[in-house]
Amino acid sequence: MAKLCMGLFSGSLDKLVGAGVILSGAAADDMDVEVFVLLQGARAFLKGNENKIDNVAEAPELKEHFIKQLEVLNVPEWYDFFEMAKDMTNVKIYICSLAGKIWGGEKLEDFNDLVDDLCGIGEYLTAAEEADIHMFI
C-alpha cells in the first residue's frame, strides 16, 4: 500500500479544497495517508471553524467566481472531502502543536472530529522520509 504524507500549511479555502481532492484520489487508491497540519492550516480544523473559511490564497479578486463555480459543479465542502477520505481509507490527521497554540487550540478536544492528535515537527519529517509520496500544500 503506497504511503502519502501531506504537509498542509495552508488554511485557505482554495488550498483546502485542493488538498481534499488529492485525499479523495488517495482514498480511491487505498493509500495510507498522514496529514500534518502546519501553521496557517490549523485554524480551519478548530472546532466550529469548518464553515468559516472563506479566504482564498490565489487570485483573491476572483474569489466570488471560484466559490460560485464550486457550487455550480457540485463540489463537496472541503471538510466533506476530508471526511469521505477518512471513511474510505486509512487517513490520520495531526495538528502541529505550535500551529494549534497560535490559533487557540491547545488540546485535541479543541479541534473537530477529523483530527486524530497533536504532533511535533519531528514526526512530520519522519513520516515524509518514510512516505512514497510527500507533498506540501
Place this chain on the structure above:
Amino acid sequence: MTQDELQALTVNKSVDARGTACPGPLLEAKKAIGTIGSGEIMEVLSADEGTKRDIPKWANKKGHEYLGTVEESGFFKIYLKKG
C-alpha cells in the same frame, strides 16, 4: 472490445456520476465496485472529461479490467470488469 460489444454487455452495476466533477466519478466507482463480485461488470456514467483517463488507469492499477468507453451525447459510459 468494440462499441457494439460494449453496448451489448450485461451490466451488473450501473453508477450514474454525471452530476459530479472530478473526483466525484472516481469516488463513486470506488464505492460501487465493492458491491459487486469478481468477474462482474460495472458501468460508470460520467460527464467529466478527466474521468475518461482517470478511471481506466485506476481500474488497471487496482486489478480490474478496463473494457472500453462508449461516447453518448454529453456524457460517456466506462465499462469495467471487477478483478
